[in-house]
Amino acid sequence: MTHADPLELRTDVLVAGGGPAGAWAALRAADAGADVVLVDKGWCGASGATAAAGTGVWYVEPDPAARETAMASREGLGGYLADRGWMTRVLDETYAGMNELADRARYPFPRDDAGREVRRGVQGPEYMRRMRTLVRRAGVRILDHSPLTELLTAADGTVAGAAGTRRQEGVDYRVRAGAVVLATGGCAFASGALGCDVDTGDGALAAVEVGAHLSGMEFSNAYAIAAAHGSVTKTAYYSYATFYRADGSVLEGAGSTRGRSVIARTLLTEPVLCRLDHAGPVEQAAMRRGQPNFFLPFDRAGIDPFHDLFPVTLIAEGTVRGTGGIALESPHCDTGVPGLYAAGDAASREYICGGFTGGGSHNAAWALSSGSWAGRAAAAHALAGPRPVPTAGAGTVGTGRTAARDVVAAVQAEVLPYDKNLMRHADRLRPALDRLDAVWDSVREGLDGGSWRVREAAAMTAVARWMYTAALAREESRGMHKREDRPGSDPAWQHRLEVGGLDAVWTRSAAAIGAAA
Structure with a gap:
């Protein structure tokens, strides 16, 4: 951390992340009457996977037959772990959101031969440019180049804000908030995928540090x-x-x-x-x-x-195109930790994709929808009572002599090779997890390399451990999780698998999903 006096702010809702999920969350919270601050590791509107390219959108007209086809089309690929209730809500919210983008932001959707706008995709740079404009017009204060490094909590464990670093100014910040939305993206392990350099799992680590847990982490390869x-x-x-x-x-x-x-x-x-x-x-x-x-x-x-x-x-692309992320407790995108919400790739997408990637279109729809729900819910929570007083930071990683870049290289050696992560076998997963546990031990002893780079290295280590722990626990093949030593799907495993913990990682089975049709 820097030694200058930190920037101190107060707000109703703090949104961490400036991609589509964060932008929609900030916009919805502001529309609900909340004062909003948005912090982004990069530049809101230009950083992240969406801003780097075009993407399809899971936009389906409200025709029952079309909606049924849309929901059924990927259920089998996802191992029948998706939920029709969540799918229906996402289709409704996405349909309304894309129409609002056309009307409120004047997004220039292309037209078909009959002159009708086609709203099934967006050009990322233009989409995010217009979203930034909407967010600013709504009165949201944006802190660019300001990665979050830890959540702040009140004495009762309620999330009460966050702290981070303003990279270009060389000043730390602390934002006291009535609610926080984590929309920090997934984790691509610094693999070089376009737009994913900011996606290092920071939100997942911050959430688990305050008591949240994850779901679907085995589907992150x-x-x-x-x-x-x-x-x-x-x-x-x-x-x-x-x-x-x-x-x-x-x-x-x-x-x-x-x-x-x-x-x-x-x-x-x-x-x-x-x-x-x-x-x-x-x-x-x-x-x-x-x-x-x-x-x-x-x-x-x-x-x-x-x-x-x-x-x-x-x-x-890890959890950016995978489906694992922070588990959600309700349709309001709350995490089970008071005052903390999650959206976009930071949250699990099993609810609509099951165990197989939704590609760009489903993820784009999920970002819009979950961001909107989280923003509204965070605003309602923050405006319902007095703002909690932060008493402590929840960060678990100190500074020391181990170089952050060495930690990242050690993690990449375990999660990037195809024969470890894509073609899975317990004989390769267990030794890899043992080595990752040893890396985590060095992380806990302390890292050197700048506060936000330290957090990136720690988060990638944590995500890798959760991912391989879940992969070993799910003793079957389902969705994108393929075990060479456990080929075929087992009906007994038609349920979600939750994972959490820092030093001692744990797993548990969530409620079973209904039998496949």
Whole structure:
């Protein structure tokens, strides 16, 4: 921490995170009459996975048949762990929110041949630029480049604000608040995925430090296909691809939705090549309009991805594209800790995706919806009574001689390799978890490297331990969690798995989900 006098603020609602979930939370809280402060590790409107690219949105007209198809389409992929009640609420909130984005923010949705606006996707930079404008117009105070480093609690354990660092000013801050919304994103373990540099699991660590727990952490081994020379992880475009071995033969079984494990196994011993050769002229033009940044690395390298072969890789996206995160206690997105709410990728998305990634569209809908619910609920909580008085910070990591960058490298060595995280086996998971436990011990002894970098390293370590503990506890294969030593799904495991704890990590079974139709 810095040595200058900290910036001291008071507010009704503090929102941590400036992506879509944080922006919607701040907007809804302000609309409800609350005074709101938003802090972001980066620059609200430009940092995070959404701001870096375009994304689909799970936007479905309120037609019963269309809604039924939308909900049923991914239940099997998710291992039947999703909840129809949550799905219905997300579809309703997303439909209303996208329409509001068109009316209130004048978002320029494209039009179809009949002249009707198509609201099933957004261009991330424009979307987040307009969301920042809405948030500022609502009177929200934004602290950019101000990562949260710990939550503040009152004597009774109620969350009463947060502390952090203003990176560019070199000054710490303390915000006393009546409620806090964690919308800090997931954890991609600094893998290099585009826009995910701020996604290091900070919110999950802060939540567990005050008594919250997580759910779905075994479903956090998402890997996205990307060109080997780039960082853009828009895997949907690879549905138009054929994959090849280094000798030019077709790599059978490889694919974007199903078949990434085939690509991963092959990459362990040889390059995998690709060509988007199933996209015709119409699709090619639409793809360039829809995701122009997807093509920038190819254009700069002089590669035509529709005709030229190019090498691909798989980049870990962890809980950003996985479904694990902070468990929610009710539709209000409360965490079970008074005064603390969670939204977006910081929260579990099992409620609508089960155990398989929702990709961009479901995550975008979840960010809008959960952010809106959390913001409204946080405002109601904060305005209902006196603001709690902080008596202590909840941070559990001090400073010492262990370099934060060394901790990050040690964690990455356990969670990035395909044969440990994607192709799971107890014989590899247990030794990896043992090494991560040892890393956590060094974290607890103290880290060196600046307060917010320390928190990033500690959070990545904690998330990795929760992830592998849950992966070992779920002794079956379901959703994206594939155990080579436990192939096939077991009906006895059709329930969610909760995980928590810091020094002693624990797991427990949540209520069983209804039997598959």
